[in-house]
Amino acid sequence: MSHNTPLPLLVELFTEELPPKALARLGDAFAQGIERGLKERGLLPPEALATPFATPRRLAVGFDAVLGKAPDTAIRAKVLPVSVALDKDGNPAPPLAKKLAAMGFADLPLDALERASDGKAEAFFYTYTAPGLALAEALQAALDETLGKLPIPKVMNYQRPDGKSVQFVRPVHALVALHGSQIVPVTALGLAAGNTTLGHRFLSHGPISLDAAQNYAGLLAEQGKVIASYAERKATIRRELLAKAGGDHVVMPEALLDEVCALVEWPVVYECHFEAAFLEVPQECLILTMQTNQKYFAVTDRPLEQGGRLRNRFLIVSNIATATPQHIVEGNERVVRPRLADARFFFAQDQKKTLAQRVPQLAQVVYHNKLGTQLERTRRLEKLAGAIAADLGADPSQCERAAHLCKADLLTDMVGEFPELQGTMGTYYARHDGESEEVALACSEHYQPRFAGDNLPASLTGTVVALADKLETLVGIWGIGLHPTGEKDPFALRRHALGVLRILIEKPLPLSLPALLDAAYAQFTGGVKAPDYLADVYQFLLDRLRGYLKDKGYSANEIEAVLSQNPARMDDVLMRLEAVRAFSALPEAEALAAANKRIGNILRKAGEDRESSGIASIVTPALLKEDAERALAADVARVAPVVSERLTERAYGDALAALAQLRTAVDAFFNDVMVMADDMALRNNRLALLAQLHAQMNCVADISKLAA
DSSP: OOTTOOEEEEEEEEESOOOHHHHHHHHHHHHHHHHHHHHHTTOSOTTOOEEEEEETTEEEEEEEEEOSBOOOEEEEEEEEEHHHHBOTTSSBOHHHHHHHHHTTOTTOOGGGSEEEEOSSSEEEEEEEEEOOOBHHHHHHHHHHHHHHHOOOSSOEEEEOTTSOEEEESSOEEEEEEEETTEEOOOEETTEEOBSEEOOOTTTOOSOEEOSOGGGHHHHHHHHHOOOOOHHHHHHHHHHHHHHHHTTSEEEOOHHHHHHHHTTOSSOEEEEEEOOGGGGGSOHHHHHHHIIIIIOOEEEESSOGGGTOOEEEEEEEEESOOOSOTHHHHHHHHHHHHHHHHHHHHHHHHHTTSOHHHHGGGGGGSEEETTTEEHHHHHHHHHHHHHHHHHHHTOOHHHHHHHHHHTTGGGGSHHHHHOGGGTTHHHHHHHHHTTOOHHHHHHHHHTTOSOSTTOOOOOSHHHHHHHHHHHHHHHHHHHHTTOOOBTTBOTTOHHHHHHHHHHHHHHTTOOOBHHHHHHHHHTTOOSSSOOGGGHHHHHHHHHHHHHHHHHHTTOOHHHHHHHHTTOOSBSTTHHHHHHHHHHHHTSTTHHHHHHHHHHHHHHHHHHHHOGGGTTOOSSOOGGGOOSHHHHHHHHHHHHHHHHHHHHHHTTOHHHHHHHHGGGHHHHHHHHHHOOSSOSSHHHHHHHHHHHHHHHHHHTSSSOGGGGOO
């Protein structure tokens, strides 16, 4: 075996319990940092694989193949320009000796240097072999760099055994660095590397001596009762939860799985129960209570999205494996009971006052100091919802009632305890109060979509109030100068904008987006800027739309062809895009797109030309002198009513297909006709013909954007 044969490498920091919500990120950053540092220094062969490890008490990374020393490398270094290195007689000048000494090559003879061009002038170069770094030196550098860049949420100061102060996310007790079976002599946070670690805090006894890097995960599992891999531990938890659920469904959001995975090293799932009487409380409250406060997994009879109902049993992930878990089970059942009782109490207390009775209290809740209270906002939502309802043919009274009540649950005890339940509790309380089902549903649906990929409101009333809520936020917050900048978007305007677009497109709704922005602005009686900024809000929405359409697979050219026209209605954007895509596949498309671009340039230049400022709005047949221009005028006149009819039917593909018939006449026109004739009457008549053609060609989209 070569003395530089790649061997497995392990690096581990053994710590006090790490912050659970940061563990996954810390583990990935630690592994990636060490990998990057070794790769940059030439220690990792191209096929080397890295395996990250992260548990509540350790950050580690293993590699299957790492060199003990990086290969030597040939370096061709520029020394100095010849004009600087030599004096006027061609002899070495003092700057050359100084430069060579600085490079570590003092007394190097001139004939050892290569004289060549550096691309600008002649220069001297020197090629030498740089020895590769030893693993210890490279790993030390990689370790130092990685620890300095870890995404630590909050740094902790602690004292090492020698009394010196150290800063890290948590106190570190041991460092392991093994290359094969050999300890790599590196240090970190005042600790020298060894080959000893510890296992589970309760299930393992005494230090674990690691005989070889590749045996790390196996020894920890066997002797230490620790599943070192974060991904493997999470998969184990998921598998055990599903097995314990039997025929039921486990409610296990990824964030909860991640947090629990970061709390245990040897996960064991146990089943617990609570009294069935608690099921009288809305299940969203009980589920959130168990997840947020106790990190428990609720169990339902089928998936929630399919109308699943909560069972009175729940699953816990323990860090203790025992054949007699009754004490663990009883302890968790005892702990959850007061939490569920609190939820039941909040629910009962909240129902003593109707949502309508709570609305006046919204005057005590500030929405924004420049935009007034939540009550003032509620009044704006009522009027805007009524206006949108009238345009859609919905019941304005229902929509205004829903808007009147939709923020009232913010004042309830349940939402005060669990803000995530705003809207959800509004629906429950509205039903209890005897409101119509449309109004009750709108109390929760008006927040939809809450995130990317979330469901849209199902009811028409919910849809109207959702639009009103998002538009009021966009126009109001933008109107006081708090539009998103860079990554900062504290009022989630990007999310609100995408919500508006998704509702208009996916429902779909025959509404004008600029008109909606105007209607939202009309509800503000003061505090916001003059309405000029609404154009910026509209463009902001179009920018969000570009991303949305790109995700749907449309090309940048297709998207710009449609959106550069600043469409008012979003409900036919997808139809226009499909028409553009179909047109692009026609044999005439490329030539017509190029012609359209040329026409646009001609008309733009003519508009800037004072001599051509008298372009007619209609074409005068008597001034059509050439056969080609007469033929084009006849074809435009023939096609125009067909295109107009197709546009009325919103048959955009057929409209563009009809325009494709113009290709022959357009090609002939540009081959045979001089547009910018000396005779101003002829020139302006030809420009008028091109203007008519341009308007026809761009009736669905700006097809010039398709030109390469």
